[in-house]
Amino acid sequence: MPDGPAVVLLYDDTFEGLLSAVFQSYSFHPAPETVESGSLCQQKLGCRYVEAIPSEEQAERVIAGIRKTMGWAAYEKVWTAFQSAFEDKGDAVYQYIRIGMRVGRGIHQKITDPRVMRVDKICALVGREAGMFRQFIRFSKRAGGVYYAPISPEHQVLPMLMPHFCSRFSIQPFMIHDKTHNQAGIWDAKDWYITSAEGLLPPEAAEDDRAYQRMWKSFYDTIAIRERINPVCRRNHMPKKYWKDLTEMQWKNEDPYQESRIPLPSELSAQMVKGLSQGGISQSPGLGSLERMIGEE
Amino acid sequence: MDMMDKLRILADSAKYDAACTSSGVDRGGRAGMLGSAVGCGICHSFAADGRCISLLKVLMTNSCVFDCQYCVNRCSNDIPRATFTPEELACLTMEFYRRNYIEGLFLSSGVLKNPDYAMERMCRVLELLRHTYHFNGYIHAKAIPGCSPELVDKLGLLCDRMSVNIELPSEKSLTQLAPDKKKDSILKPMRAVRDRISQNKQDLAVYRHAPAFAPGGQSTQMIIGATPETDYQIMRLSAGLYKNYGLKRVFYSAYIPVGTHALLPKDQPPPLLREHRLYQTDWLLRFYGFQVEELLDEVHPSLDPLLDPKCNWALNHLDQFPVEINRADKETLLRVPGIGLKSAQRILQARRAGSLGFDDLKKIGVVLKRAVYFIVCRGRMYDGTRMTQSFIYQNLTADVRRHPGDLPLFPAVRQLSWQDLPDLRPGREDTIKCLTGQL
Ligand code: SF4
Numbered sequence A: 001m002p003d004g005p006a007v008v009l010l011y012d013d014t015f016e017g018l019l020s021a022v023f024q025s026y027s028f029h030p031a032p033e034t035v036e037s038g039s040l041c042q043q044k045l046g047c048r049y050v051e052a053i054p055s056e057e058q059a060e061r062v063i064a065g066i067r068k069t070m071g072w073a074a075y076e077k078v079w080t081a082f083q084s085a086f087e088d089k090g091d092a093v094y095q096y097i098r099i100g101m102r103v104g105r106g107i108h109q110k111i112t113d114p115r116v117m118r119v120d121k122i123c124a125l126v127g128r129e130a131g132m133f134r135q136f137i138r139f140s141k142r143a144g145g146v147y148y149a150p151i152s153p154e155h156q157v158l159p160m161l162m163p164h165f166c167s168r169f170s171i172q173p174f175m176i177h178d179k180t181h182n183q184a185g186i187w188d189a190k191d192w193y194i195t196s197a198e199g200l201l202p203p204e205a206a207e208d209d210r211a212y213q214r215m216w217k218s219f220y221d222t223i224a225i226r227e228r229i230n231p232v233c234r235r236n237h238m239p240k241k242y243w244k245d246l247t248e249m250q251w252k253n254e255d256p257y258q259e260s261r262i263p264l265p266s267e268l269s270a271q272m273v274k275g276l277s278q279g280g281i282s283q284s285p286g287l288g289s290l291e292r293m294i295g296e297e
Numbered sequence B: 001m002d003m004m005d006k007l008r009i010l011a012d013s014a015k016y017d018a019a020c021t022s023s024g025v026d027r028g029g030r031a032g033m034l035g036s037a038v039g040c041g042i043c044h045s046f047a048a049d050g051r052c053i054s055l056l057k058v059l060m061t062n063s064c065v066f067d068c069q070y071c072v073n074r075c076s077n078d079i080p081r082a083t084f085t086p087e088e089l090a091c092l093t094m095e096f097y098r099r100n101y102i103e104g105l106f107l108s109s110g111v112l113k114n115p116d117y118a119m120e121r122m123c124r125v126l127e128l129l130r131h132t133y134h135f136n137g138y139i140h141a142k143a144i145p146g147c148s149p150e151l152v153d154k155l156g157l158l159c160d161r162m163s164v165n166i167e168l169p170s171e172k173s174l175t176q177l178a179p180d181k182k183k184d185s186i187l188k189p190m191r192a193v194r195d196r197i198s199q200n201k202q203d204l205a206v207y208r209h210a211p212a213f214a215p216g217g218q219s220t221q222m223i224i225g226a227t228p229e230t231d232y233q234i235m236r237l238s239a240g241l242y243k244n245y246g247l248k249r250v251f252y253s254a255y256i257p258v259g260t261h262a263l264l265p266k267d268q269p270p271p272l273l274r275e276h277r278l279y280q281t282d283w284l285l286r287f288y289g290f291q292v293e294e295l296l297d298e299v300h301p302s303l304d305p306l307l308d309p310k311c312n313w314a315l316n317h318l319d320q321f322p323v324e325i326n327r328a329d330k331e332t333l334l335r336v337p338g339i340g341l342k343s344a345q346r347i348l349q350a351r352r353a354g355s356l357g358f359d360d361l362k363k364i365g366v367v368l369k370r371a372v373y374f375i376v377c378r379g380r381m382y383d384g385t386r387m388t389q390s391f392i393y394q395n396l397t398a399d400v401r402r403h404p405g406d407l408p409l410f411p412a413v414r415q416l417s418w419q420d421l422p423d424l425r426p427g428r429e430d431t432i433k434c435l436t437g438q439l
Helices: A015-025 A056-070 A072-082 A089-108 A114-136 A158-168 A209-223 A231-237 A240-245 A256-260 A270-278 A290-294 B003-014 B086-098 B115-132 B149-158 B171-177 B183-206 B231-244 B272-287 B309-315 B330-334 B341-353 B358-364 B368-374 B389-396 B428-433
Strands: A006-011 A034-037 A047-051 A147-151 A174-178 A183-187 A192-196 B055-059 B104-108 B138-142 B161-163 B218-224 B249-254
Touching (some): A015 A056, A015 A072, A056 A072, A089 A114, A114 A158, A114 A240, A147 A240, A158 A174, A158 A192, A209 B003, A209 B055, A209 B086, B003 B086, B055 B086, B086 B104, B104 B115, B115 B138, B171 B183, B183 B218, B218 B231, B218 B272, B231 B249, B272 B309, B330 B341, B368 B389
Parallel strands (some): A006 A034, A006 A047, B104 B138, B218 B249
16 A cells, blocks of 8 residues: 555553564554554544554464564563553554664664664653652551551552562562552462452551551651751652652651651760659650651752 | 660661662571562662662670770760660561561670670561561571671571671772771671581482571671772772672761771762762672773773763773674673663563664663663764764763863873862762662
C-alpha cells in the first residue's frame, strides 16, 4: 500500500498486546509511524488507525527475538519501560525494538541515539522509583502478625519490589499496597503474587506497633546533629513526596511526646534528668520540635 | 527507665559517629532466617542534618570509664547515662528491621568497667541476634581499644563490618586529649582485624563454608578540626591506612564542640566544607588513581576551600591537558574534572559506536560546566574557552565566590588555608551532595 496515510497501530494496554503490535508492524510497508495505547489515543485526521490483535504466540516470538538479537539486558529494558506510567511508552518500546532488531547487540553502545536514550531514561526513572521504595517503605505490624505497607508510586514498581522484600523477609508474611494502581503484592512466606486491591481492608494495627513507631520517630529525631542541620540535603536524598508514608515524618506537632522530648539528653545534666523524671517527663519545657527549629522547609 | 528514654540517650550519644553505611556485603535471604544485605547498601532515611540513616546506630551503654576530651561520653561529663541489656537491644533491632526502618545494627559502646567487659556485652547482643533471632541482616560493630584479641575474633565472626576508631589524626593529639588510649591500643586491634580478614580469605578459598570474618571489611573514623593536623597529614594517614591496613573506608567527622578542654576549639561551627573536601580527596585516592603527593604537599598542606581537589589538581597541571575524548584511555579520562567513574565508562562504551562531540558528552552525563576547559572533541576545543589558569579559575569558582572582591584571587588562593576563610560556606552543589551520607 504505497504512500497511503501514515499507519498507527493501537495496542490493548497489555504487555502481550504491545509486543504483538510490534510483531504485526513488520507486515506494513512502510513501517507504521508509531504504536499507541488504544484506550488513550486521540485519533487524528490523516492517519490510518489499525488495532493490533493480541497474540500470545506473537508476543513470545518477539521476546525470543529480542533476547537473541539484542540480548537479555535489552529485554529487561523493554519490560521495565512497560511498567512505567508514561502514556507514550508504547511508542518508546516500539522504536527501540525496531532499531534494536536492525543493529543487534550494538544497541548497547548507541547510548547517544535519541530512541535508545528515551528508553534508558524511562528505565532509569522506573528503577529510581523502585529504589526509593526499597529505602522508604515502612511496614506496620497488623493483627495476626502480617506486616502491611501502603505506597503511592507513579510507576508499577511492585513487581520490582516483591523479590527484594520476599528474599529479605522470607519468614515474615507481608503485604505491600500500591494505592496508585490499586494492587497488592502479597507474600505468604512461601509464594508471592500481585492481586487487585479492590475493597482491601488492611487488618487492625497490632497492639505493640504504635510503641515501635514512636521509638523509631524518637530515634530519627535524636540522631540528627543540630550543628549540621541541612534541609536541602535531606530533601534531595529523601524527596518530600515520600514523607506521607514515612513513620518518622508523622506527628510533627500533635504528638504530646514530641513536646516532652525536646532537650536532647546530652544537653541535660544527669541531675536535671533526675528532677525531670520525678516531676513527670511531660512537664519539661516545650522548646519546639527539631522540625520547627529548622523552620518549615 | 523505659526503653524510649534509653533509646534517646544512647542514640544521642552515638550520633557523632559518621559511619552509617551498610555496604560491602551482598547476601541474599537464607531459609529460616530473617534479613539480607545488599552490596551497595541501602539508606532507609535521612535525618534533618541530611545524613543517611541506614543502621540503628546506638551505644550499648554511654557509661564510660575513659575520659577522652573530644567525646560527649567522657566520664568527666555530666550527662544522663543509660545501658541497654543485650535482650532489649536485640529485640529492638529486630522490631525495627521487620518494619524496614533499618538495614541492621551499628553497635558501639562506652567502656563499661573495662574494655573486655564492654566487648563481651556487645558480643552477647550479636549472638542473640544471629543465633536466637536468626538475623541475617547487616551488623557493624566497633571494637573497643585495648580489648583482648580473642574478643576481636569473636566479634568479627558475628558481624559484617568492624571498625576501630583512630579518633585523632596524630599520636600527639591522642596523647593530649585521650589519656586512656594509647596509639598501640588502637592499632593493635586494627592489625588483628586485618590479619584475621586476610587469613579468612585463605580459609574461604580452601573451604567454602568456613565462617566469614567481617566480610564487609574494616573501617575507621577520625575527627577533623579538633586538633591542628593539616589536610596533608590527614590524607597521608588515610593513604597509609588504606595501604597498610587494608581498610575499606576512612570516615572523617567534623568536630562538633562538645568538649571543654583548653586545647579544643570552642563555639566554632563544625568545619563541614573541609570535611567535604577531605571526602572528595579520599575518593580521588581510592577510585581515581591519585596519590596524596599529587594533591597536597609540605608547601601546600591545605585543600582549597573554593575548588574541589580534582579541579585544583587539573588547574595546576594544565600541561597534561587538553585531553582528546575520542582517544584518551580510561585513566586519563578519570583525571578530567567533570568526568566521573560512570561517565568515563559510558564514554568508552559510546565511542565504539562513533566519535563523540560535546553534545554527546552532555547526553552521557559529563558535567560540561567543569570539563570543557580540559577537553577536546575531534581535535576541537569548546567555543570560547581559553586554556589559561586565570580564565579557568574565574569560571570554575564563579558560583562559589559569593562576595567577589572579598577574596584574594588566583594565584594567591592556592595558599589559602581554612583559618583565612572562617565562615566560608559550601557552595550549593557542595551542600546538596553531603558525601558522608550515602556513599
Ligand atoms: S572510650 Fe569511647 S565512649 Fe569512652 S570517652 Fe573515649 S571515645 Fe568516648
